[in-house]
Amino acid sequence: MRLHVDRRHERLLELVRERGTARVADLARELGVSPVTLRRDVEMLAAQGRLQRLHGSVVWPDDSAVREQGRTAAAPGAGTVVGMVVPTTEYYYAEVVRGARDAVEACGARLVVALSRYLPGEDAAQVERLLGAGADGLLLTPSWDRGEPAAGEGRWITELPVPTVLVERSAPHGHPVAALDRVRSDHAHGAAAAVRHLAALGHRAVALAAQESPTSGRLRLGYEAAVTALGLTPAPRLVHDPAATEAERFEWTFAYLRGAVEEHGVSAAILHSDADAIVLVPRLRACGVRVPDDLAVITYDDEIADLADLPLTAVAPAKRTVGRRAAELLLSRLADSAGPGQHLDILPELRVRASCGASGGSSVTPGARSPSA
Incomplete structure (x- = not known):
């Protein structure tokens, strides 16, 4: 039975207070909601100062030892799930995916791939599915006809609740998506x-x-x-x-x-x-x-x-390098160690x-x- 939102928030706080730190995916499962819903709850409670939010985890505030434990739990490694949406895994993107897999598996994390097949609306649908399955971060190649979003296109990506790196895509200066991390071939x-x-x-x-x-x-x-x-x-x-x-x-x-x-x-x-x-x-x-x-x-x-x-x-x-560098950038974001946003152009x-x-x-x-x- 789904809990009322106020009761869910109370139960969420109880669980985190008892454990000190907990993964978002585990909390969502226990509370019977999707990871997307749980992340929104966490963002609201974190804004009120009642929780501390880390990538993939939630930490009870005002306890330095617990915060350090939370950082360790959130660091890329076993249990970290990286979602990747590409148009296809044929030809060009096969090597991009292999490069991403090399980087993700090298640190003990898991890569989950979804395909959009250039179908309208499928990027968002596949992202929602990956987030629902517990993805901690996303590598995203939107199906933009010209490799860049048209006016008003793609804004939903900036509202995603997890770190996101664009792969082989970019946005014009001034477009909201242009502020995202990206890695592309030049x-x-x-x-x-x-x-x-x-x-x-x-x-x-x-x-x-x-x-x-x-x-x-x-x-x-x-x-x-x-x-x-x-x-x-x-x-x-x-x-x-x-x-x-x-x-x-x-x-x-x-x-x-x-x-x-x-x-x-x-x-x-x-x-x-x-x-x-x-x-x-x-x-x-x-x-x-x-x-x-x-x-x-x-x-x-x-x-x-x-x-x-x-x-x-x-x-x-250098398709494999693009995939690897994109995954490495996302993993560094998940570990809170990437610093300022990055736009990487890889030379062919x-x-x-x-x-x-x-x-x-x-x-x-x-x-x-x-x-x-």
Whole structure:
């Protein structure tokens, strides 16, 4: 039987006073409420000075020994549960999740993963489920179409009752979500590194053919900045119809690349993603556009680029590092040792293979000088 809120608060205070410290998940179970409800009770009582709230635990106030015990109980380790919401565990996010798992399990905690599948409203639903299951903190990759929230979108994340770190997502300055911790790949820097490499090989007209995704906006920013900084010739922009089918999108991209070479003097291109490049490069070669002779190609993601018939030079985001660093940041928050909020950008790596016309088999960090042809 559920207790009335006032009676529940009284019973909560009794339990914490008797024990000195207790985990939120255990108290919620004993009182017959969800961890989310219990956390709200704790926040109210803590604001009144009747309890001390620590991440994942509640401590009876005004007892230094008990407070120290509470900190020990709240520190990441056995019993700590980290919830992680990602759109999918296929391709890109598989490595991100592995990196997070490495960090979480290294300190004896547990990672629980939920999938949104890019479905409307599913981010919040999965977060609620994880909190109900006792998650002490969250790693969250919202299903934002452009990798950033639209106006008014995502504000609910700032109201979550547990520490939350955004993974591979960010928010514009001034948006409430922008104050949250985040760890992401610096896709703009990765695209710029690809442009710099192609310019070092002598290419003066470089195109970008990127499918619309949460990554594409940052790719275009880096591409345009590098083209301007290096004084290259801007290529016509590829525009996709959001309502187009997959087959139509491939046809437009193919026609765009062929026209860029034959009509606009483009001699190099950055393609997103690997899967697109593996389809498009053979079609280009079949119609007489030689890769890399007529069109040097660098792809983005490096999931399967090295498995293509013509191994593809690729920019490889450090996905596993992103997941690991995000989990480490969250764990430090749970231990109350992270300090000020943090925005971490992890630089991708350029992996040189045959498709760009340079010597393959080497890796180039984005800030390093690209090898010459």
